[in-house]
Amino acid sequence: MISSIAELISDRIGTMPASERRAAQTLIANYPLIGLKTVAEFSATAGVSSPTILRFVSRLGFQNYPEFQSALQDELAAQLQSPASRTLNPASSGSSAVSPMLEATLDNMRETFRHLSDKQLADIAARLAERRGKTFLIGGRFTDPLARYMAAHLAIIQPDVYHLAGQESIWRDRLIDMGKRDVLVIFDIRRYQDSLVRFAETAHQRGVQIVLFTDQWLSPIARFARHVIAGRTAVPSAWDSSAALFVVAETLIGAVTRQLEADSAKRIRDLESLR
Amino acid sequence: MISSIAELISDRIGTMPASERRAAQTLIANYPLIGLKTVAEFSATAGVSSPTILRFVSRLGFQNYPEFQSALQDELAAQLQSPASRTLNPASSGSSAVSPMLEATLDNMRETFRHLSDKQLADIAARLAERRGKTFLIGGRFTDPLARYMAAHLAIIQPDVYHLAGQESIWRDRLIDMGKRDVLVIFDIRRYQDSLVRFAETAHQRGVQIVLFTDQWLSPIARFARHVIAGRTAVPSAWDSSAALFVVAETLIGAVTRQLEADSAKRIRDLESLR
DNA sequence: GGAGCGCTGTATCTTATGTTACGTATTTTG
DNA sequence: CAAAATACGTAACATAAGATACAGCGCTCC
Known part of the structure; x- marks a missing residue:
């Protein structure tokens, strides 16, 4: 009908x-x-x-x-x-294949934000906005695109934002540039990647502040992280959903942008003129 | 007033x-x-x-x-x-003060899916699942991570999935491999990128079937696209939100996986044993 | 109670909107 | 590869829509 x-x-x-x-x-x-x-x-x-x-x-x-x-x-x-x-x-139409997926995703987001206080978000945004050091972003097999997404935005509003890509050896070598003043944003959900955990541990030893995006079961990296964002990932699908984490990332991007409003506006203008 | x-x-x-x-x-x-x-x-x-x-x-x-x-x-x-x-x-129920950003995002998703029928999604999933040709994915400045995210999943459940990355000249050259049997998934939201539009046009001329993820104002690529997914992007932020498109992408990944259930299960097992 | 004013509808006109015919380009099929 | 069929846009066309002019009517106020 x-x-x-x-x-x-x-x-x-x-x-x-x-x-x-x-x-x-x-x-x-x-x-x-x-x-x-x-x-x-x-x-x-x-x-x-x-x-x-x-x-x-x-x-x-x-x-x-x-x-x-x-x-x-x-x-x-x-x-x-x-x-x-x-x-x-x-x-x-009850038998819709779409709705359960969407409903679950929406629930995940609500649930994720319910466990996430405004203050937490504000703290993290403040940390990302303060320009004392560099910001590095990296993610796992499926979450690296989220790191890229966030990096693409942050890099526009502030200098010294780097997405760590490519082979493990390449980003491991970047550890030498990282220190106390720097922030490392890591995305890691099940199944947690050993390489990332090792990387995080070393970075932590060097005094790098770690912001971790993970799932509700918490990646082992949580032990080293200064800030942990735990997103719900369960959906009626063969895969876990990173959508909730994605939305948190966008929210953070927005918050950081707002904090850097004055600086970033000028920076964006400069970038436009470079095109 | x-x-x-x-x-x-x-x-x-x-x-x-x-x-x-x-x-x-x-x-x-x-x-x-x-x-x-x-x-x-x-x-x-x-x-x-x-x-x-x-x-x-x-x-x-x-x-x-x-x-x-x-x-x-x-x-x-x-x-x-x-x-x-x-x-x-x-x-x-209570927590709406958390963030207008979240509310807007949730609304965007509902709205996006309201304009998206099950059948449309099923059609696209079917197209992506039928293994006649290759699948290419590419995105714009901010949306390329979505292309990567989708590629990361699809590449696991089926062969011949390629994410087009790097410099424009590199992916332009890949056009030579594309033909009627192939599918090109493009992500393009405001401000629409000329390079992508040109790329899509050429691909279209070669008979490639285009699946477009765009915003509600429709990228010019819609003219060449076989399937168009229009996601809502407006949020109270300096940036547009790709979250709704992200969720559609996840939904599609899930649908394709379900369709390829039998094949993909074996493939995933094989992949596991390769580790 | 009569003159003036304002409100309303009928009839006419004009515009712009939907419609159709036709030629070109493109795709499909034998 | 050729021929047929289909798809698409340009341009002319018809029609229905909105706009206007005008006359009738009622009402109010001298």
Whole structure:
């Protein structure tokens, strides 16, 4: 049974030619408002011609454009009148494969932040923002992208931010540059990597301040870490989820940026002019 | 200060003549949808004539009817997207003070998935799972880590998964290996990168199937993409958030894994024994 | 009670919106 | 590789939508 136009579209999008698919995707991405505008606006946004929009609409089974718009409006009216339907909507078809995954992920985030005080985050952000030394980031097999993500942002707002990549021997050698004034951000979730643990231990011995992102079972690195962020990772999937840690990382990036507002604004301008 | 048209109306309804007041009341009663319909329908519903509607609209300060409709649509768009309008949000039990950042992120995810049908995800997963050709992944300045994250997982459960890294010239050269049977997964959010767009265009010309992860404003790459995933990125921060896209990526990884269950299980065992 | 003013609807006009026809480009198929 | 079919956009077209002019009506205030 097809109850919404959005469903109808995803049902038939496979059978559509390329341009009509663009129209469909544009509509889904700006659902449903773009469909209430004129054909001209719709087509311009989608980057196709007006007739393509009309063919698209006709393929969905509508006689003409106004009829299509009326259908969208009716749908919208129903939605606006019963706010409940909106929350129910995604999960309504119980056998949906997506929802459990999403629900679990959302729960993980709430749970992760519940165990994470504002003060903790603020402390870590302050530590990352104070420019006494260098900041190094590294991650494990699956979490290294998170380290990269964070490094990509931090490197823009402040100097001396380095992501440790490549072979173990390469980053082990960087230990020589690390000291008391420096911060090492490590991502490590199950199954914890020996190489990272060893690396963290050595860094700790050299007096490096360690910020650890790990899962709720805590990587052994927690023993050496100055700050530990424990994220929930369990989802109904073959893999663990790093999404909660990702969000914490983004939150931290935002907090650090705010603290460095004045400096970073100038730095970002300088960077822009370098392009 | 007057922020909504509804307020504007109740502000001025006192100064209106009888017929216009009927128009105003009709609009409030069916807010805002009746205002998106034609003047004729609006006037019929209100039981007044078309010119009365137009005078009413003009008295509200709008130059013409379309301008009035645009204002209503903008308002509606803001309402549909903002978390405020969403009713009982499961998170709001106490801890919502933790961080507006978290709330916004959670909303982004719900919103992203609301625009994403199971079928769409299943289609993409199927495409990624069918082993006819190779899978390439690449991302932009901030999103490349997402490409890496996905590549790290997919590469474990199937062969011929490559993350395109390093300098532009390097991955441009890889185009020579790409053809109809191959899939290219691209991550590109504002500000969209020219190099990526060019790359996608060339790949598209070679018949490569493109899966695009982008933001709700759609990267220009959407024109060439077979599948488009539009994630919400707005958060109260100096940066855009890729968290929603991250979760979609994880969901896809999970779906592909499930589809390849039989094959991948064996493959994972083999990999384990290689350690 | 009559003159003036303001409100409202009918009828007409204009605009811009949706629609369609057709030629070119692209893809598919034999 | 050629021919057919399909897809797509340009441009002309028709129509329905919004805008305007004007006349009738009721109301108020001298």
